[in-house]
Amino acid sequence: MSAPVLARRLDLVVVGAGPAGLAAADAAAGVGRQVLVLDQAPRPGGQIWRHRPGDVLPVEARTLLDRVRPPRVAVACGASVVDAPGPGQLIVDFGGRLAAVETGAVVLATGATERLLPFPGWTLPGVVGVGGMQALLKAGLPVAGSRIVIAGSGPLPWPVAAALHHEGAVVEEILEQADALAVARFALSLIGRPATLARALRYRAATLGIPYRTGGWVVRAEGTDRVTHAVLRVGGRERRIACDWLATAAGLVPRTELAQLLGCTVHEERIVVDQRQATTVRGVWAAGECTGVAGDRAARVEGTIAGLAAMGVERIPGALFRRRDRERRFGELLAQRFAPRRELRERVTAETILCRCEDVRAGAIDPAWSARQAKLWTRVGMGACQGAVCGLACRTLYGWDTAVPRPPLGQPPLGSWARALGEATPPSATPPSPAPPIP
Ligand SMILES: Cc1cc2nc3c(=O)[nH]c(=O)nc-3n(C[C@H](O)[C@H](O)[C@H](O)COP(=O)(O)OP(=O)(O)OC[C@H]3O[C@@H](n4cnc5c(N)ncnc54)[C@H](O)[C@@H]3O)c2cc1C
Numbered sequence: 400m401s402a403p404v405l406a407r408r409l410d411l412v413v414v415g416a417g418p419a420g421l422a423a424a425d426a427a428a429g430v431g432r433q434v435l436v437l438d439q440a441p442r443p444g445g446q447i448w449r450h451r452p453g454d455v456l457p458v459e460a461r462t463l464l465d466r467v468r469p470p471r472v473a474v475a476c477g478a479s480v481v482d483a484p485g486p487g488q489l490i491v492d493f494g495g496r497l498a499a500v501e502t503g504a505v506v507l508a509t510g511a512t513e514r515l516l517p518f519p520g521w522t523l524p525g526v527v528g529v530g531g532m533q534a535l536l537k538a539g540l541p542v543a544g545s546r547i548v549i550a551g552s553g554p555l556p557w558p559v560a561a562a563l564h565h566e567g568a569v570v571e572e573i574l575e576q577a578d579a580l581a582v583a584r585f586a587l588s589l590i591g592r593p594a595t596l597a598r599a600l601r602y603r604a605a606t607l608g609i610p611y612r613t614g615g616w617v618v619r620a621e622g623t624d625r626v627t628h629a630v631l632r633v634g635g636r637e638r639r640i641a642c643d644w645l646a647t648a649a650g651l652v653p654r655t656e657l658a659q660l661l662g663c664t665v666h667e668e669r670i671v672v673d674q675r676q677a678t679t680v681r682g683v684w685a686a687g688e689c690t691g692v693a694g695d696r697a698a699r700v701e702g703t704i705a706g707l708a709a710m711g712v713e714r715i716p717g718a719l720f721r722r723r724d725r726e727r728r729f730g731e732l733l734a735q736r737f738a739p740r741r742e743l744r745e746r747v748t749a750e751t752i753l754c755r756c757e758d759v760r761a762g763a764i765d766p767a768w769s770a771r772q773a774k775l776w777t778r779v780g781m782g783a784c785q786g787a788v789c790g791l792a793c794r795t796l797y798g799w800d801t802a803v804p805r806p807p808l809g810q811p812p813l814g815s816w817a818r819a820l821g822e823a824t825p826p827s828a829t830p831p832s833p834a835p836p837i838p
Contacts, residue, residue, distance in 0.1 A: 409435050411709055412489060414480050414657060415447015415817050418695045419687025421463040422675060426473045426711045427506075434472045435500065437491060437574030439479035439809070443467065446530060447509055447686075447695050455534060459699075482606075482806035483661045485683060492811040504682050504709040507658050508672065511688035513648040514739065516792055518746035520620030522755050526642050532646035533559045536566060543567030544648030548629045548640055550574040550617045550647040553737040554694075557602035559646065570609045571640055574631060576649065577737050578614040585736040592729065616743055617647050632742075649739040652791060653689045656804045668794075671723040674720065676705035684709045691728025700726060744796050752791040753796075756782020770799040785808060 400501040411427045413420045416438035436576045448460040455675035458462070468474060482490035491499045513528040520526065527535065529551035536542060536559075537661065546569045549556045554831025560570050575582060589596040616631030620626045629645045631638050655665045663678040663685070664671040670685040672678055678685050686747065687698035700723045707715050707741055745754070764773055770793065773779050779793065780786030783805065793799050 409433050409500065409502045410499055410537050411435070411504045411506065411706070412437065413506045413688075413706075414438075414489070415445065415473065415508035415510055415687065416476065417510050417687060417698060417701035418447065418460075418510060419510070419689075419698035420445070420506065421467045421682075421705035422699040423508060423686055423709070424467045424474075424702075425463060426706030428467070428472045430707065430710050430712060432710050433600050433822060435479055435502070436467060436472060436474045437500075438474075438476050438491075441476055443474055443476060445698075446534075449534060450546075451537065451539070452536075454667050462697075469557035478808070479659055479811070481808045483657065484806075490807075492624075492807075492809065492815070495812045495815055496552075497815045501543060501788070504684070505661070505739050506676075506702070506705045506709055507661075507678070507683065507685040507689055508687045508698070508705075509654040509657055509689045510698075511651040511692050512654050512787075513789070514650050514652045514791060514795060515647075515788055516739070516743050516746070516795060517761070517789075518617055518750050519748060519751050520622070520626065521647075522752050522785050523620050523622050524627045525626035525642075527646055528643065528648045529555050529559050529646045530648065530651075532563060532644060536562055540692045542644075543568075543788055544569065546571055546641060547644040547646060548572050548574070548630065548631070548642045550576070550615070550629070550645070550828070552576045552648070552650040552739070553733060554599070555648075555651065556646075557596040557599065557606065560604045561605035564606055564609065571642060572631075573606070573609070573611045574608055574615045574617075574633065575613045576616045576740050579771070580741075581736040582613050585732065588729075588732055594696075595729075600654050610757070615708065616740070617645065618744075618746065619643050630771040649795070650737050651688065651692045653691060655689060658685060658689065659681075659803045660806060660808065674717070675708035677700055677708060690745055691727065691730050692733060694733075695732055697723065697726030719729040731835050739795065748781055749797065753792060754779040754782060754786075756784050756789075764797075765791075766797040770794075770802045773799075774802075785809075785827075 410432035411434045413424045415437045416436050424436045426435045477494050477658050479492045481492045487502050490521050513530050529691050534719045548571050556573050560573050563569050610803040612633050618630045618632050621628040626645050629640050629642050653669045658670045663680045670689050672685050672690050676684045676686050684705040686701035751761045759777045759779040763777045780790045
């Protein structure tokens with residue numbers, strides 16, 4: 400399989416322009432290498448620094464974004480890696496035009512996504528992920544006066560509630576699925592992390608007055624054309640709250656599809672890496688939340704290590720490893736304290752839609768099947784999103800294995816995908832340009 404070659408033998412291609420990818424690119428450029436950063440989002444920054452032109456960003460974001468830009472580093476946004484047909488070869492969808500990129504090394508910094516678990520009514524318009532709500536807000540959704548219930552887990556609901564409140568939304572409640580003891584133990588652990596504690600206190604101060612409850616979850620969303628009420632269970636009692644938006648998720652989970660396509664080992668939902676962030680595949684390193692959810696500080700230090708290691712730097716300062724290990728321990732703590740509770744997996748009824756692309760209901764699925772059997776017999780996960788949502792949900796609900804995705808990832812236009820397949824020639828014989836310019 401081939402496509403026009405955009406760039407031959409770059410030293411490093413970084414997939415993902417979040418904190419991890421930017422730090423990796425910065426480190427590799429710092430030792431004089433030719434680096435290309437690809438990100439499917441319209442602008443670099445990843446999830447935490449998602450922004451529109453003119454938005455004020457924190458200083459650490461501005462510093463990295465200033466360093467990772469042309470001519471020091473080539474950055475292509477709106478560029479989705481959809482396939483990895485051979486060693487050092489990536490097929491990239493540049494807004495509908497496919498091109499091959501050839502590179503000596505790859506750093507995967509593909510981040511995390513939300514774990515959306517089905518419950519009755521979850522497909523109603525107005526029911527979104529917690530990070531999804533934040534993404535809508537950052538894209539300019541007007542929320543002033545809207546009543547919003549946030550039912551999530553871990554630290555993410557806090558910045559989202561603070562931002563919504565700041566924009567004039569009425570945040571009715573922040574509901575944490577973990578119980579009070581787990582949250583208290585997590586809060587105590589922040590004493591040893593003054594910067595994180597300060598951030599947490601800032602968010603708490605910005606959301607004073609918004610009720611925060613632990614050990615609770617959404618039972619169902621009600622409405623006909625869109626959500627009008629959320630039914631919550633807290634402390635053994637059900638409450639029904641009127642709302643315009645229900646933002647809910649069971650935490651974050653690493654994005655590993657591209658790593659799987661490349662043949663990297665994934666264990667417990669994370670890309671497996673060694674001390675120097677190398678994956679199990681030669682020439683491929685990984686950093687940030689795709690290797691385990693631990694926050695932006697972990698992502699940055701892992702990115703730096705990965706960028707240096709991928710460029711063959713032998714003497715990486717020990718302080719970086721120590722900081723990385725400290726941040727990783729924080730990630731383990733997050734995973735323990737905010738693990739999705741059993742009740743979140745018990746909300747589906749036979750009528751609950753699992754796969755909204757193919758309209759497959761839970762009653763059609765036998766949990767004893769494998770993911771593959773379920774696909775063949777019900778088409779679950781075979782729709783437009785290719786299981787991006789329901790694949791993860793079924794994994795959590797039924798304990799199915801992480802299925803290895805098939806190319807193409809995402810939804811490149813079928814025409815250009817077919818053209819790329821039609822031009823099939825061995826990678827070494829791929830014609831040079833024409834190719835879209837790297838912005
Ligand atoms: C929806 C959401 C919102 C979040 N909001 C916050 C927040 O407000 N505050 C906070 O502290 N933490 C937030 N987090 C956690 C946050 O992701 C991390 O702390 C930090 O951003 C992780 O950095 P990263 O570089 O590992 O990944 P990310 O920042 O997630 O960056 C990964 C990048 O990889 C790109 N990518 C993935 N696959 C491909 C592909 N195939 N081709 C091209 N590009 C690809 C994505 O577009 C993304 O920009 C959020 C997480 C999520 C999922």
